[in-house]
Amino acid sequence: MNITYTQLLETNNLIQQNTDETYWLCLTRTVQESKLFPVSPYMILSYFMCFYRYPSLLRKIEQHMTAEEIGDRARNMGTKIQNPAMGWCLPSFYLLGREYLIAMGMIRPQDAVEDVIYVMDFWKRFELAWHRNDGHLTNRDFGHRAQVLPERKLQIFHADMYDCVEGDALHTAAQTFMAATSQYGFLVSCESRIALHNQGPYKLDDEREMIVRDFMDLAEGDYPWLDGVASDMPYNNLTVPMAVKGCHFNIIDDWGSFESQPEFKSHHMVGVGLYTSDTLSEGHVPVGMGSREELTRTFEMLAQKAKEATAKLWQRIAGWSRDQMIDAGAITYFSIIKDLAHVAGCYAMEDWVLVDERAERFRPLLNDEYSNMSLWEILGPLTNPCQRTNEYQMCQHANTPARMYSLIPYSILKDGDYTRTVGGLAPGMSYLPPKEDRYRTTQGVLSLADYNARAREFTPAVCGEDYRHLCESWLKYHHQTPEADALYRLEQRQSRLLKDRGAGLRRADVEALRHPR
Amino acid sequence: MGRLYGDSDKYGDQCGTPVVEAFHGAIKELVRRRLAESGQDWNDFVFGRAFQLITADDFRAIDRKLLDYGHRYAWSALVSQQERPEAYVAAQGVGEDLANFSFEHPEAPTAPPDSSGLELRGCGDNVVKYDTDLVGTARYIRSSAMVLSYLQQGVPPGTIAVIDDSGGTLTAPILEQFTGVLCAGGTVRSHLGILTREYGIPCFMNSKLSGIREGDTVRMECTAVAKTADAYQKGVEMTGRVWRVNK
Numbered sequence: 165m166n167i168t169y170t171q172l173l174e175t176n177n178l179i180q181q182n183t184d185e186t187y188w189l190c191l192t193r194t195v196q197e198s199k200l201f202p203v204s205p206y207m208i209l210s211y212f213m214c215f216y217r218y219p220s221l222l223r224k225i226e227q228h229m230t231a232e233e234i235g236d237r238a239r240n241m242g243t244k245i246q247n248p249a250m251g252w253c254l255p256s257f258y259l260l261g262r263e264y265l266i267a268m269g270m271i272r273p274q275d276a277v278e279d280v281i282y283v284m285d286f287w288k289r290f291e292l293a294w295h296r297n298d299g300h301l302t303n304r305d306f307g308h309r310a311q312v313l314p315e316r317k318l319q320i321f322h323a324d325m326y327d328c329v330e331g332d333a334l335h336t337a338a339q340t341f342m343a344a345t346s347q348y349g350f351l352v353s354c355e356s357r358i359a360l361h362n363q364g365p366y367k368l369d370d371e372r373e374m375i376v377r378d379f380m381d382l383a384e385g386d387y388p389w390l391d392g393v394a395s396d397m398p399y400n401n402l403t404v405p406m407a408v409k410g411c412h413f414n415i416i417d418d419w420g421s422f423e424s425q426p427e428f429k430s431h432h433m434v435g436v437g438l439y440t441s442d443t444l445s446e447g448h449v450p451v452g453m454g455s456r457e458e459l460t461r462t463f464e465m466l467a468q469k470a471k472e473a474t475a476k477l478w479q480r481i482a483g484w485s486r487d488q489m490i491d492a493g494a495i496t497y498f499s500i501i502k503d504l505a506h507v508a509g510c511y512a513m514e515d516w517v518l519v520d521e522r523a524e525r526f527r528p529l530l531n532d533e534y535s536n537m538s539l540w541e542i543l544g545p546l547t548n549p550c551q552r553t554n555e556y557q558m559c560q561h562a563n564t565p566a567r568m569y570s571l572i573p574y575s576i577l578k579d580g581d582y583t584r585t586v587g588g589l590a591p592g593m594s595y596l597p598p599k600e601d602r603y604r605t606t607q608g609v610l611s612l613a614d615y616n617a618r619a620r621e622f623t624p625a626v627c628g629e630d631y632r633h634l635c636e637s638w639l640k641y642h643h644q645t646p647e648a649d650a651l652y653r654l655e656q657r658q659s660r661l662l663k664d665r666g667a668g669l670r671r672a673d674v675e676a677l678r679h680p681r
Numbered sequence: 682m683g684r685l686y687g688d689s690d691k692y693g694d695q696c697g698t699p700v701v702e703a704f705h706g707a708i709k710e711l712v713r714r715r716l717a718e719s720g721q722d723w724n725d726f727v728f729g730r731a732f733q734l735i736t737a738d739d740f741r742a743i744d745r746k747l748l749d750y751g752h753r754y755a756w757s758a759l760v761s762q763q764e765r766p767e768a769y770v771a772a773q774g775v776g777e778d779l780a781n782f783s784f785e786h787p788e789a790p791t792a793p794p795d796s797s798g799l800e801l802r803g804c805g806d807n808v809v810k811y812d813t814d815l816v817g818t819a820r821y822i823r824s825s826a827m828v829l830s831y832l833q834q835g836v837p838p839g840t841i842a843v844i845d846d847s848g849g850t851l852t853a854p855i856l857e858q859f860t861g862v863l864c865a866g867g868t869v870r871s872h873l874g875i876l877t878r879e880y881g882i883p884c885f886m887n888s889k890l891s892g893i894r895e896g897d898t899v900r901m902e903c904t905a906v907a908k909t910a911d912a913y914q915k916g917v918e919m920t921g922r923v924w925r926v927n928k
Contacts (some may be wrong), residue, residue: 197867199759199825347857348874351849430881524737525735529740579882601790
């Protein structure tokens with residue numbers, strides 16, 4: 165690989181974008197801590213894992229499917245390859261691993277340059293494809309908004325959701341479901357928010373907006389710690405389109421969390437639906453959407469299962485050793501992009517749920533105090549020497565002379581003094597029990613070999629070559645064509661109200677169908 | 682002794698906290714030594730022999746050295762302190778000493794009881810503004826053993842959980858049973874803030890408290906304005922008050 169000036173310019177720009185946004189996210193969104201999990205230790209371990217393994221794993225994935233094609237698939241389902249995984253975690257976990265190693269003197273900014281260029285380029289290509297309908301690289305790039313979905317899918321979410329008001333049975337059941345499943349998601353994810361995702365907002369009318377909420381990796385699947393305790397969870401991923409009235413979602417960030425004006429309260433929720441999806445499904449499959457009563461019962465049933473699984477999982481985790489907790493957390497973070505491999509049909513347990521031996525070396529350093537303090541320094545005041553810049557500089561948001569993630573020096577084009585890559589995959593280990601060979605999918609509980617084989621053979625109809633490039637810009641001028649009609653009918657196959665309605669409907673038409681005279 | 686790229690840093694000096702500086706300084710010293718021992722130049726060393734020459738035992742020795750100097754680590758996850766009590770400062774307020782324990786945050790606003798018996802004992806960032814304030818019984822929840830006990834026996838009605846953990850996992854199986862939450866950490870966007878919002882449980886994050894004991898009747902000013910992301914970014918104080926209700 166001959167590294168060009170253009171490549172370095174673009175790579176450094178992508179690094180800087182992550183620098184700017186990471187500071188804002190960490191400042192305004194959260195302080196992540198736990199008395200149960202050693203959170204900072206597992207986060208740091210995961211960053212090292214990402215630095216050492218992501219380049220090889222992403223290259224392996226692209227031997228099966230390009231980043232752009234996976235990005236196109238991601239719009240068609242509610243799995244982990246949305247946010248926070250792709251908008252922030254993939255680049256920033258990798259760059260945080262790199263920055264830690266630079267701060268420790270273990271590497272230089274010009275080490276593993278081909279890896280850095282490749283990882284950032286993969287990220288850019290995926291993001292542009294996933295975001296192609298809103299034309300942005302990230303939610304940040306869109307002023308913290310995410311309008312990822314095409315009209316044909318939004319129309320179905322809009323049409324088929326049931327109205328609700330605070331105090332009615334559906335509203336209560338949906339609210340309880342979302343609370344219980346959010347909590348379960350935090351526990352499954354070892355205190356991280358990565359099981360949850362929100363996108364939007366989408367405008368339903370002058371008073372109502374819709375966000376699409378995803379709850380992911382809930383059932384027996386990739387995580388060894390869900391074997392047994394999550395066997396009753398009937399769906400691995402659930403998507404809730406949620407309409408609100410009287411509040412505007414002014415922030416949907418690249419961590420997949422939202423903020424609204426005025427603040428969102430449960431009484432703002434006026435409509436809900438429920439779907440499941442994964443890499444083997446034809447898009448979003450309705451769950452309990454046959455009637456309002458069925459949906460209410462389904463939410464109640466799923467909330468109860470989430471609560472039961474929470475109690476069982478909590479008791480399992482409370483008995484873990486510190487090393488087991490660190491492994492689970494680090495694996496959760498590191499493997500946040502694992503669904504890329506599921507889509508490509510090349511998922512291997514050894515790739516994603518073991519701690520790379522090169523990263524494992526650092527475990528003895530990761531006491532709580534060093535981990536908390538070093539993480540705070542690298543993300544907050546940016547006080548590592550490698551993060552300091554000349555005194556004239558004012559970094560975004562903080563106005564201090566600092567940069568979170570080191571740029572690649574352009575001098576390597578002159579002196580050639582750099583290294584290319586960390587090398588291939590190294591063996592891994594874990595203190596956790598081995599993963600059992602059961603993966604719940606929309607096609608049933610499968611072995612991993614079967615899961616991969618089906619993934620390799622499956623292309624959702626709307627993602628096939630006939631339709632993949634029939635985008636929203638094309639649709640604007642071709643909605644009356646047989647091709648557009650066929651595309652919409654494919655999406656509408658399981659819709660209660662829009663089945664076979666085709667491509668001609670506008671938003672007001674959809675609303676009229678919801679409330680016929 | 683090898684020389685590192687960062688040894689000629691024009692702008693960077695040292696880390697912001699002693700423990701990070703101690704660790705990173707020791708690691709850099711280790712890398713210099715191993716680089717020299719390898720006899721290789723940096724480009725051959727960094728992703729080659731460095732993997733064999735810089736080991737977990739080396740890092741374990743760095744950890745040991747700091748402890749030998751008498752340092753004891755601050756803990757955040759109780760399991761860390763319980764598994765290596767010799768390496769961490771002692772844990773307080775997580776066991777039988779709970780009856781005499783109280784958060785004592787220096788920033789907590791305090792004032793004597795007013796005419797209605799409300800004694801100001803702290804404040805916090807309100808997650809959601811409610812129509813009325815909340816009165817309940819303060820109960821500290823600081824360990825998985827406490828959670829397990831409440832899981833088995835049930836959380837008493839009217840409990841305002843006083844927690845120093847802004848996460849959503851420690852109290853996961855019992856959170857729904859709380860009447861209110863006073864959390865000494867995090868922001869309104871922390872996981873505990875998100876979950877209490879979803880459950881409709883009044884909650885203050887980033888609470889600064891003083892003198893509230895197990896079993897005290899407390900009042901949370903849930904009618905205070907909820908703190909916004911903009912307020913965090915601009916450093917604007919926006920808090921609700923916490924009173925002890927004197928009988």
